[in-house]
Amino acid sequence: MNYALQIITAFLGSLGFSVLFNIRRTKLLIAGLGGMLSWSVYLLLGLVFDSDPIRYFFAAIFVTVYAEIFARIKKTPTTSYLVPAFIPLIPGGALYNTMKFALHNDWQSFGDTAVYTIQLALALSAGIIVVSSVMRMAHALYRFLFPKKQ
Numbered sequence: 278m279n280y281a282l283q284i285i286t287a288f289l290g291s292l293g294f295s296v297l298f299n300i301r302r303t304k305l306l307i308a309g310l311g312g313m314l315s316w317s318v319y320l321l322l323g324l325v326f327d328s329d330p331i332r333y334f335f336a337a338i339f340v341t342v343y344a345e346i347f348a349r350i351k352k353t354p355t356t357s358y359l360v361p362a363f364i365p366l367i368p369g370g371a372l373y374n375t376m377k378f379a380l381h382n383d384w385q386s387f388g389d390t391a392v393y394t395i396q397l398a399l400a401l402s403a404g405i406i407v408v409s410s411v412m413r414m415a416h417a418l419y420r421f422l423f424p425k426k427q
Contacts, residue, residue, distance in 0.1 A: 280320055287316035287365035295361040304357060307347050311362030315340040319366065329393075330400040336366060337404020345412050359405070368397040 291312020295305050318339045322332040344358035371394040378387035 283320065284313055284317050288313035291315075291361040291364050294364050298357070298360065300357055300361070304351055304353060307351070308358050308361040311340060311343055311347075311358050312365050314343060315362045316365040330396040333366060333368075333397050333400040334404045337363070337401045338408055340366070341405050341408035345408065363401065366401060368394050371397060 292309035295308035
């Protein structure tokens, strides 16, 4: 039941940010589903990996592929789907704890949580970079192999 609630709230949170970003109609549902899928993949990867950064990395890869596919289908920018889908993956709790430890002058805990938060952020950005780079290379290869006729 706990996982179902988490998945539902991931959908609603992504849907709310999609409204904030003025995403319309069917695109709104796709963006919300992206957030739901991102958190679902993260939870499922917990069955295989114990490391949060690795789970974040593979969830980021999945969500970026999802966003790239739907961006091409709906002919919209990838960020329209990518940003809302990443909302559930943002390490807000870790960032909050990092700042809390800094404010309470608990420098040992601050250092530990800061490293952990940076690892999560790097895992997310690395997942995006991997997929974006592969997509860019695939597009360049396609244009090379099949040039436009003039």
